[in-house]
Amino acid sequence: MQRAFVPTIDTGHWTMPSDTALEQLVMSADPLHSFLRPSWFRAAQREVQFTGFESDGRLIAAFPLIARKMGPISVKQVAGPYWPFRSIPIVLDASGAEIEAMVSGSDARSHLGKAWRLGPVQDNDPAFRALVSAADKTGWAVFQRSIAHSFDIDIAAMQAKGPWPSKSATRQSRNYTNRLARIGEVQTIHRTGADWTKADRDAMAEIEANSWLAEQGDNADTKFLDPVSRRMWEKIAEDPQIAPHMFCSIMRVGTVPAAFTFGLEIGAIRYQIANNFNEAFKNASPGRILLTMNFADAAERGVRTINWGAGDAGYKVRYGAEAGPQIVDLLFLDQRWIAPFVSPLLASGGWNKISDAELQSREWSR
Numbered sequence: 001m002q003r004a005f006v007p008t009i010d011t012g013h014w015t016m017p018s019d020t021a022l023e024q025l026v027m028s029a030d031p032l033h034s035f036l037r038p039s040w041f042r043a044a045q046r047e048v049q050f051t052g053f054e055s056d057g058r059l060i061a062a063f064p065l066i067a068r069k070m071g072p073i074s075v076k077q078v079a080g081p082y083w084p085f086r087s088i089p090i091v092l093d094a095s096g097a098e099i100e101a102m103v104s105g106s107d108a109r110s111h112l113g114k115a116w117r118l119g120p121v122q123d124n125d126p127a128f129r130a131l132v133s134a135a136d137k138t139g140w141a142v143f144q145r146s147i148a149h150s151f152d153i154d155i156a157a158m159q160a161k162g163p164w165p166s167k168s169a170t171r172q173s174r175n176y177t178n179r180l181a182r183i184g185e186v187q188t189i190h191r192t193g194a195d196w197t198k199a200d201r202d203a204m205a206e207i208e209a210n211s212w213l214a215e216q217g218d219n220a221d222t223k224f225l226d227p228v229s230r231r232m233w234e235k236i237a238e239d240p241q242i243a244p245h246m247f248c249s250i251m252r253v254g255t256v257p258a259a260f261t262f263g264l265e266i267g268a269i270r271y272q273i274a275n276n277f278n279e280a281f282k283n284a285s286p287g288r289i290l291l292t293m294n295f296a297d298a299a300e301r302g303v304r305t306i307n308w309g310a311g312d313a314g315y316k317v318r319y320g321a322e323a324g325p326q327i328v329d330l331l332f333l334d335q336r337w338i339a340p341f342v343s344p345l346l347a348s349g350g351w352n353k354i355s356d357a358e359l360q361s362r363e364w365s366r
Helices: 019-028 038-044 096-103 103-114 125-137 155-161 167-180 198-209 212-219 228-236 279-284 286-300 313-318 342-347 356-361
Strands: 011-017 049-053 060-068 075-080 115-120 140-154 186-192 246-253 254-268 269-277 304-306 322-334
Touching: 011 060, 011 103, 011 342, 019 038, 019 049, 038 186, 038 228, 060 096, 060 103, 060 115, 060 286, 096 103, 096 125, 096 313, 103 155, 103 286, 115 125, 115 140, 125 140, 140 155, 140 313, 155 286, 167 186, 167 279, 167 286, 198 212, 198 228, 198 254, 198 269, 246 286, 254 279, 269 279
Parallel strands: 075 115, 269 304
Antiparallel strands: 011 049, 049 060, 060 075, 115 322, 140 304, 140 322, 186 246, 246 254, 254 269
């Protein structure tokens, strides 16, 4: 049975926040959300519009929204790059009552729409927990679509078993490096988004053009060969607060770019966004050499978790990665607005309603 519509909880109001207010909000949010600055969202979608909720004289959350169609349904969707995730900043000390007030009543429907989407996002994300927890109490039906699970490397757990990367992996990398050295001088550079150059990005694009992704045609998920994706990452790196957290390593054999890694490191978590290699050097595994080098460096500097995203389980497991949080999309629909045909329509696309019982049984920690 659907819950009756819950009236507005009057402990705050919606606002159109300034960039300064948005940046201050991020500083008060979960440290793992410290990159969710206005520039992060605008780099991905220039048309993004920010709306936020104030309570007790402070901005407690902000929604960077774009308009999208989902079949016959028009929705507002949280913007941002596909990976690491599309989430929203919420102040760490926001109470459950404040979150419920934010998503209750007609004002929330006016600013968020009667249908809005969050994701892809991991199901252990702070915003996921806060919003889903409040939804059932404030007249929203929540539909979830599971995309995959991420693969995580728990570095401390790996080191508890012995050296990590393992001695055999280090020895193998050294042997592969010697093999490459017979072709040409092996050089590796490490950059952040604050000091990378156009030549660095050109090298990564060249590697993608000569990698297995080249066989995928226009469907290839390239980060620097695709001009739209490349420009997005370049725009993100223009933010001096985010740029130092972006990293890339590039290996050349002679003058030829052979392999690269690319990602975002926030606190003790490293989001491994991309890694690839030139197929011409496949027999000497330059990608494996570079990853082993990167992971050893991350462990030495105190990174606790490498979040490697979805897919390619085989080689990720070889490094000690295990299935981590689910990566999901969430769709919030106004309970009063749901017609009988909506659930079957969404189910055909892989969306399933989270039941009231499931919502109430979850132990959400904030």
